[in-house]
Amino acid sequence: MSLHLYNSLTRRLEPFEPLDASCPTMYVCGPTVYNYVHIGNARPYVVFGVLAELLRRRYGAVRYVRNITDVDDKINNAARELGVPISAITDRYAAAFRDDMAAIGAVAPDAEPTVTGHIPQIVAMIERLIASGHAYAAENHVLFSVGSFDSYGKLSRRDRDEMIAGARIDVAPYKRDPGDFVLWKPSTDDLPGWESPWGRGRPGWHIECSAMAEALLGETIDIHAGGVDLQFPHHENEIAQSECAHGGRIFARYWLHNGMLNFGGAKMSKSIGNIEKIHDLVAKHPPEALRYALLSAHYRQPLEWSEGVIEQCVRTLDRLYGTLRDLGDVPAAAAIPAAVEQALDEDLNTPQALAILNELARDARAALAAGDADPSRLAPLKSALLGAGLALGLLQQAPADWFGRGAGDGDDGRISALVEERTAAKKSRDFARADAIRDALAAEGILLEDTAAGVRWRRA
Numbered sequence: 001m002s003l004h005l006y007n008s009l010t011r012r013l014e015p016f017e018p019l020d021a022s023c024p025t026m027y028v029c030g031p032t033v034y035n036y037v038h039i040g041n042a043r044p045y046v047v048f049g050v051l052a053e054l055l056r057r058r059y060g061a062v063r064y065v066r067n068i069t070d071v072d073d074k075i076n077n078a079a080r081e082l083g084v085p086i087s088a089i090t091d092r093y094a095a096a097f098r099d100d101m102a103a104i105g106a107v108a109p110d111a112e113p114t115v116t117g118h119i120p121q122i123v124a125m126i127e128r129l130i131a132s133g134h135a136y137a138a139e140n141h142v143l144f145s146v147g148s149f150d151s152y153g154k155l156s157r158r159d160r161d162e163m164i165a166g167a168r169i170d171v172a173p174y175k176r177d178p179g180d181f182v183l184w185k186p187s188t189d190d191l192p193g194w195e196s197p198w199g200r201g202r203p204g205w206h207i208e209c210s211a212m213a214e215a216l217l218g219e220t221i222d223i224h225a226g227g228v229d230l231q232f233p234h235h236e237n238e239i240a241q242s243e244c245a246h247g248g249r250i251f252a253r254y255w256l257h258n259g260m261l262n263f264g265g266a267k268m269s270k271s272i273g274n275i276e277k278i279h280d281l282v283a284k285h286p287p288e289a290l291r292y293a294l295l296s297a298h299y300r301q302p303l304e305w306s307e308g309v310i311e312q313c314v315r316t317l318d319r320l321y322g323t324l325r326d327l328g329d330v331p332a333a334a335a336i337p338a339a340v341e342q343a344l345d346e347d348l349n350t351p352q353a354l355a356i357l358n359e360l361a362r363d364a365r366a367a368l369a370a371g372d373a374d375p376s377r378l379a380p381l382k383s384a385l386l387g388a389g390l391a392l393g394l395l396q397q398a399p400a401d402w403f404g405r406g407a408g409d410g411d412d413g414r415i416s417a418l419v420e421e422r423t424a425a426k427k428s429r430d431f432a433r434a435d436a437i438r439d440a441l442a443a444e445g446i447l448l449e450d451t452a453a454g455v456r457w458r459r460a
């Protein structure tokens with residue numbers, strides 16, 4: 001079987017055929033950078049990063065674009081609260097986002113456009129939409145006229161009333177139709193803004209992606225991806241803008257949507273507040289275990305996040321790296337097994353690919369346990385294990401580095417936190433808890449010393 005992808009536009013599993021077989025194109029909606037991102041935000045970038053690498057292997061090249069949204073009212077609010085220019089917020093959190101993505105091995109895009117870097121293209125696209133009768137200016141705003149696009153709703157397949165309810169649309173006097181959405185809005189002097197034919201203002205959210213996709217990938221792209229929460233209204237509106245600006249030509253041929261990561265029974269989201277920031281998680285857990293967890297469910301399914309899931313992934317990686325360590329210096333280069341490629345061909349079936357990877361490790365352990373030391377038999381097993389890991393962005397460190405991670409700075413914070421917790425437990429006379437912490441640390445080879453300056457810890 002060749003690569004098949006579930007296309008949300010047709011609601012069918014379809015064979016993937018790029019427009020240009022020498023370089024498929026993919027656009028993934030990027031983050032709004034006003035705070036650290038949470039582990040749910042990483043799901044699209046991890047799974048579609050696996051897809052980008054698969055396309056690169058199959059076609060020799062891929063052009064993967066992931067934007068940075070650096071104009072947004074949430075950014076304005078954060079900047080106002082701190083009394084700093086928006087660039088102080090966006091530079092800081094865009095850098096933090098790149099660090100987080102690198103930590104969990106989400107492949108970097110080939111281009112990372114920003115909204116502030118594409119204002120002329122956004123203005124030009126809005127002008128084309130006005131000229132072709134798909135948008136209108138009113139009271140310093142520009143609105144897209146949904147009634148001008150017959151196919152409006154084709155991605156989310158909602159009817160008009162549902163769409164209006166779902167978009168939580170503001171009723172505004174300058175709108176001809178309550179479903180019309182903003183392409184450009186005015187900025188007061190204290191807000192970031194750019195000169196435009198409609199006065200000083202800033203773009204709406206949806207137009208950004210249409211303009212950046214056009215600037216970097218042309219009028220029609222192969223794959224457009226993002227979380228299912230973006231399907232409506234964001235992606236629906238992107239389709240409307242792009243297809244109307246391009247004389248009706250199709251905007252994205254395959255629409256891919258990842259399911260939501262849930263935490264404590266609800267979608268992990270900043271607005272609910274049930275978030276775990278990657279920045280914090282990577283200080284407490286090996287980042288590769290977070291990546292493993294994100295790949296452990298099929299990308300279209302919901303994924304329940306918990307501490308237990310992370311711990312289980314750490315144990316699984318302990319076993320996998322243990323196998324690699326036991327294989328020792330059998331010389332072997334990574335070779336991706338056909339079965340792993342086939343699993344990924346079936347709409348990126350990463351749980352199946354992980355099952356194969358674990359089976360390979362079992363085979364290798366069985367060979368070692370049976371006393372097999374013949375490198376000609378062990379080498380293919382090691383190649384396949386490393387190759388299966390490579391396809392998923394796992395198992396690429398030296399086993400000694402995986403097992404030695406406790407010696408690094410990343411773990412110091414966790415140990416210090418436990419020491420503090422033990423001190424607090426003693427103060428509140430919870431001696432059982434205090435002793436349990438001391439014993440757990442001792443089991444890891446961490447010794448505690450009571451000094452005049454408080455409790456110190458050192459490695460035995």
Ligand code: AMP
Nearest residue numbers: 031032040041043044226227260261268
């Ligand atoms: P945002 O910055 O909220 O636009 O989100 C960036 C990306 O993360 C988008 O593709 C969202 O669909 C995705 N996303 C946000 N929350 C979650 C979640 N809980 N689970 C999976 N993906 C999410």
Ligand code: ZN
Nearest residue numbers: 029030209234
């Ligand atoms: Zn977008």
